[in-house]
Amino acid sequence: MPERSAAKRTASKATQLADIARRTGYSLATVSKVLNGRSDVSPATRKVIDAAIKESGYVKRVSTTKNRRLLEVVFQNFDNIWSLEVLRGLVTEASAHEMSVITTESGDRSHPDSKWIDGVLRRQPLGVVLIFSNLTDSEKARLQACRIDYVTLDPSGDPSPDNLSVQADNWTGGVIATRHLLSLGHTRIGIITGPNSMMCSKARLDGYKAALEEHDIPFDPRLVREGDFSTAEGYRQALAMLKRPDTRPTAIFAGNDLQAMGVYEAARTLDLKIPEHLSVVGFDDVQTAAYMGPALTTVRQPLQDMAAAAVRMVVDKSRGRTIQNRMIFPTNLIIRDSTRPLEVTEPH
Known part of the structure; x- marks a missing residue:
C-alpha cells in the first residue's frame, strides 16, 4: 500500500510538471532546471516558468534535515x-x-x-x-x-x-570622526573614502560633509580621494594628498583602518610625524588598530x-x-594617540 501511494505521488508530480511545460511552451527538462535552481536557463525563461509554477500551486519538496547545520x-x-x-x-x-x-x-x-x-x-x-x-x-x-x-x-x-x-550606522560614524578632528582645531581635513559605488562609503562621506557644515566650513572636493578599502590604496591616495606642503591637510579621516595604515606609511615616506604633523582617524577598530604606532583613533563598528x-x-x-x-548597529569613537590639537604655528 505505501508503495502504491508513493507511485501515485510520483505520477502526480510528473503530470503537474508536464502541465507547466505545456502551459509555458518549454520542455519538461527546462521546467525541471528552473525548479532545481540550475544556472543554464535565461532570466526571461526563468521568469515565465517561475510564474507558471506559482500559479499551479506546485510545491517542491525540500529536505528539512540535509545540511541544516x-x-x-x-x-x-x-x-x-x-x-x-x-x-x-x-x-x-x-x-x-x-x-x-x-x-x-x-x-x-x-x-x-x-x-x-x-x-x-x-x-x-x-x-x-x-x-x-x-x-x-x-x-x-x-x-x-x-x-x-x-x-x-x-x-x-x-x-x-x-x-x-x-x-x-556609517553616517553617524562619519560625523563623529570629523567632529573629533574639528574639536581639535583642524579645519583642513582630508578624507579617503571607500569605493563610491558602496553604500557605506557614501554614508561616511555624507557624515563628513554634515560635520563640516555644522561648523560652517565649506566642503572642498580637492580634499576627497576615492580609495578601495585597501592599505595600498590608502598609501597611494594619502601620498597624493600630502606631497605638497602648501595644500596638504592637517588631518585625514581614512574610510577604514586598513587605509589608515596606508596613511601612516605615506606620512613616514614624507617624514611627517603622526600626530605632531598629521592627525589620523580610521574606521572599524580592527584588532591591530590599538597596536599601530601610534595607536589609531578610530570609529568602532562592532x-x-x-x-x-x-x-x-x-x-x-x-x-x-x-x-x-x-x-x-551603532558606531562610537575610540580616541587613542593618532590625533591631537592643531598647533597654532604649523611645523612646516
Missing part, C-alpha cells in the same frame, strides 16, 4: 584583518547553535562570481551570509526555490526592505556583534520566528 559565508576577498574579525563573530555564534561554517571566496566587493550559487545549491546549507554583496533577481529566485535564506552583511547597495541585512546577528537572523528565520529584516 551548515552555514555558508561568501566573502569577495579574505585577505585582511577585517574579514577575520567578521569570521570570528560568525563562527562563535554558529558554534552556539551547533552549526558549522563553510567559507567561499568569490567575485568582487559588489557582487560574487556567478559560479558561487551553484556550489551553494549543491551543499544546501541552512542559510547564506553574504559579505557586501547584493544579489540579482535570478540569484534570489534560485535561493528561494530551494528555501535557502540569506543575509547581507554590510551591503554594498541599499538593500530591499524584504531582504535580510546587517550594517553599522564587527563581531554584527556577524553574530547575521547568524541569528538565519537561524530564527528557519525556525519561523518573527525577525527584524534590517539591523543597524
Whole structure:
C-alpha cells in the first residue's frame, strides 16, 4: 500500500510538471532546471516558468534535515584583518547553535562570481551570509526555490526592505570622526573614502560633509580621494594628498583602518610625524588598530556583534520566528594617540 501511494505521488508530480511545460511552451527538462535552481536557463525563461509554477500551486519538496547545520559565508576577498574579525563573530555564534561554517571566496566587493550559487545549491546549507554583496533577481529566485535564506552583511547597495541585512550606522560614524578632528582645531581635513559605488562609503562621506557644515566650513572636493578599502590604496591616495606642503591637510579621516595604515606609511615616506604633523582617524577598530604606532583613533563598528546577528537572523528565520529584516548597529569613537590639537604655528 505505501508503495502504491508513493507511485501515485510520483505520477502526480510528473503530470503537474508536464502541465507547466505545456502551459509555458518549454520542455519538461527546462521546467525541471528552473525548479532545481540550475544556472543554464535565461532570466526571461526563468521568469515565465517561475510564474507558471506559482500559479499551479506546485510545491517542491525540500529536505528539512540535509545540511541544516551548515552555514555558508561568501566573502569577495579574505585577505585582511577585517574579514577575520567578521569570521570570528560568525563562527562563535554558529558554534552556539551547533552549526558549522563553510567559507567561499568569490567575485568582487559588489557582487560574487556567478559560479558561487551553484556550489551553494549543491551543499544546501541552512542559510547564506553574504559579505557586501547584493544579489540579482535570478540569484534570489534560485535561493528561494530551494528555501535557502540569506543575509547581507554590510551591503554594498541599499538593500530591499524584504531582504535580510546587517550594517553599522556609517553616517553617524562619519560625523563623529570629523567632529573629533574639528574639536581639535583642524579645519583642513582630508578624507579617503571607500569605493563610491558602496553604500557605506557614501554614508561616511555624507557624515563628513554634515560635520563640516555644522561648523560652517565649506566642503572642498580637492580634499576627497576615492580609495578601495585597501592599505595600498590608502598609501597611494594619502601620498597624493600630502606631497605638497602648501595644500596638504592637517588631518585625514581614512574610510577604514586598513587605509589608515596606508596613511601612516605615506606620512613616514614624507617624514611627517603622526600626530605632531598629521592627525589620523580610521574606521572599524580592527584588532591591530590599538597596536599601530601610534595607536589609531578610530570609529568602532562592532564587527563581531554584527556577524553574530547575521547568524541569528538565519537561524530564527528557519525556525519561523518573527525577525527584524534590517539591523543597524551603532558606531562610537575610540580616541587613542593618532590625533591631537592643531598647533597654532604649523611645523612646516
